Amino acid sequence: MDVFEALADPTRREIVAMLAGGERNAGDIAARFPMKGPSVSRHLRVLRESGVVSYRKNATAWIYRLEPGALGEAEQWMRAQLEVLHARFDRLEAHLDRMKERGD
Amino acid sequence: MDVFEALADPTRREIVAMLAGGERNAGDIAARFPMKGPSVSRHLRVLRESGVVSYRKNATAWIYRLEPGALGEAEQWMRAQLEVLHARFDRLEAHLDRMKERGD
DNA sequence: CCCATAACTAGCACATTCGCTAAATAGCTT
DNA sequence: AAGCTATTTAGCGAATGTGCTAGTTATGGG
Numbered sequence: 001m002d003v004f005e006a007l008a009d010p011t012r013r014e015i016v017a018m019l020a021g022g023e024r025n026a027g028d029i030a031a032r033f034p035m036k037g038p039s040v041s042r043h044l045r046v047l048r049e050s051g052v053v054s055y056r057k058n059a060t061a062w063i064y065r066l067e068p069g070a071l072g073e074a075e076q077w078m079r080a081q082l083e084v085l086h087a088r089f090d091r092l093e094a095h096l097d098r099m100k101e102r103g104d
Numbered sequence: 105m106d107v108f109e110a111l112a113d114p115t116r117r118e119i120v121a122m123l124a125g126g127e128r129n130a131g132d133i134a135a136r137f138p139m140k141g142p143s144v145s146r147h148l149r150v151l152r153e154s155g156v157v158s159y160r161k162n163a164t165a166w167i168y169r170l171e172p173g174a175l176g177e178a179e180q181w182m183r184a185q186l187e188v189l190h191a192r193f194d195r196l197e198a199h200l201d202r203m204k205e206r207g208d
Numbered sequence: 209c210c211c212a213t214a215a216c217t218a219g220c221a222c223a224t225t226c227g228c229t230a231a232a233t234a235g236c237t238t
Numbered sequence: 239a240a241g242c243t244a245t246t247t248a249g250c251g252a253a254t255g256t257g258c259t260a261g262t263t264a265t266g267g268g
Contacts, residue, residue, distance in 0.1 A: 008112035009256085013181075020188040026215055039257050041216060046255095060214045060265050066189055075182040077117075078175060084124040085170055113226085130245060143227050145246055164235050164244045 003074040006050035011035070012043050019053060019066035026062045107178040110154035115139070116147050123157060123170035130166045 007013055015029055030040040044064060047053045051070040055062050111117055119133055134144040148168060151157040155174040159166050 002112070002114070004108065004117065005112045007182075008106075008109045010106070011256095013108065016185055020185040020192075022192060027213095030215090035257065036259085037215070038217080038259085042256075045216085057215095057264085062215060066185070068186055068189055071182055071186055075179060075186060078111075078179040078182070081120055081124040081170070082172055082175055082179060085172055088124075088126060115226095131243095134245090139227065140229085141245070142229080142247080146226080149246085161234085161245095164242095166245065 001046065001050040003050050003052060003070045006046050006052050006070075007074070009043065009046075011040075012047055015040075015043060015047060015064075016052065016066060016071070019064060023063050023065045025058075026064065029064065105150065105154040107154050107156060107174045110150050110156050111178070113147065113150075115144075116151055119144075119147060119151060119168075120156065120170060120175070123168060127167050127169045129162075130168065133168065 007016070011033060014033075018024060018029060018032065026041065026044060027037075029044070030037045033040055044053070044055075047064075048055060051067065053064050054067050055064045057063070111120070115137060118137075122128060122133060122136065130145060130148060131141075133148070134141045137144055148157070148159075151168075152159060156171065157168050158171050159168045161167070
């Protein structure tokens with residue numbers, strides 16, 4: 001599944017922010033949201049399937065961990081767009097400077 | 105509206121990538137997609153309302169431009185999460201190094 | 209072995225999204 | 239003013255997403 005789709009939901013972004021601070025089990029994650037466990041569990045599934053988080057089982061608890069790969073790719077895509085935009089802006093500025101120097 | 109929600113749709117991400125290369129009018133944008141004009145127009149509306157693009161009217165054509173602000177904020181949010189994650193990883197590595205040096 | 213705990217999956221209702229066609233709006237041209 | 243072009247808005251149906259309750263699976267303790 002798609003990373004951007006996974007990040008589209010504010011609850012899932014909060015989960016990502018929580019997990020940036022360290023691993024958490026599903027119960028601890030769910031406890032911080034007003035919704036019921038199964039709803040959070042579904043959000044966790046979306047994050048799992050998009051590769052944003054990994055998970056492992058420790059005794060009865062599922063422990064979730066933020067993985068940098070998927071998130072990093074999305075971040076790089078955004079940065080690439082911004083860089084293309086910025087590069088064009090710089091060229092325009094340089095062009096205007098040249099025009100000004102020639103007194104155009 | 106939310107930037108991440110706006111970027112969740114692949115069509116809208118393609119539009120963003122197109123506009124990174126420069127301004128385009130709605131017709132030129134729509135021409136590059138298999139869907140009908142009104143569908144693209146709705147995607148453009150989402151991008152407008154999320155602040156990802158600005159638009160102005162020139163004669164009969166609406167011209168769309170990618171704005172760095174909204175996109176940049178989203179990119180920074182992602183980078184912030186990755187940095188928190190990375191910082192924790194670095195601390196862990198340093199800790200393990202210290203343990204090794206002490207022969208733990 | 210049976211019960212409690214942790215978390216998941218299944219199935220339902222409601223809201224939203226996505227594409228479509230048809231109609232409205234705005235500016236240029238004659 | 240009438241019509242042409244470019245684009246948006248309105249409204250429809252199918253598909254999807256989100257939260258809920260109820261039931262299932264897996265592990266640990268008495």
